[in-house]
Amino acid sequence: MAQDCLFCRIAAHEIDADVIHERESVLAFRDINPQASVHVLVIPKEHIASASELTGEHGRLLAEMFGVMASIARDESLSGGHRIVTNIGPDAGQSVEHLHFHLLGGRALGWPPG
Ligand code: 5GP
Ligand code: ZN
Numbered sequence: 579m580a581q582d583c584l585f586c587r588i589a590a591h592e593i594d595a596d597v598i599h600e601r602e603s604v605l606a607f608r609d610i611n612p613q614a615s616v617h618v619l620v621i622p623k624e625h626i627a628s629a630s631e632l633t634g635e636h637g638r639l640l641a642e643m644f645g646v647m648a649s650i651a652r653d654e655s656l657s658g659g660h661r662i663v664t665n666i667g668p669d670a671g672q673s674v675e676h677l678h679f680h681l682l683g684g685r686a687l688g689w690p691p692g
Contacts, residue, residue: 585676615684656683
């Protein structure tokens with residue numbers, strides 16, 4: 579666990595979150611400032627600073643995370659589609675330096691994003 583990392587502390591249940599799915603290595607919880615009616619963050623419990631840090635060794639973890647996201651999309655009835663996005667670095671607006679996928683849905687999502 580990284581010192582002073584917000585999402586490490588949420589993963590350790592030191593800080594409350596609206597958790598909707600939990601596994602040994604993965605946690606999914608609702609974003610505190612939702613940008614769509616469904617806005618879930620999916621994180622590895624292990625501290626990884628961003629998607630830029632991923633290597634082949636994370637293959638199984640990533641497959642599990644995408645499996646969790648597919649299952650959440652079904653549970654949240656996002657049959658019309660949804661978006662999965664991860665921000666990397668300041669130009670993309672990454673504000674928490676712990677890998678997280680945003681799962682967004684429940685409204686029409688514009689493209690290109692802002
Ligand atoms: P980023 O800007 O790094 O791509 O995404 C970080 C996300 O974390 C933002 O959408 C923000 O609303 C969310 N967030 C920040 N602090 C908290 C928190 O304490 N709890 C929850 N559930 N979400 C948070
Ligand atoms: Zn962390």
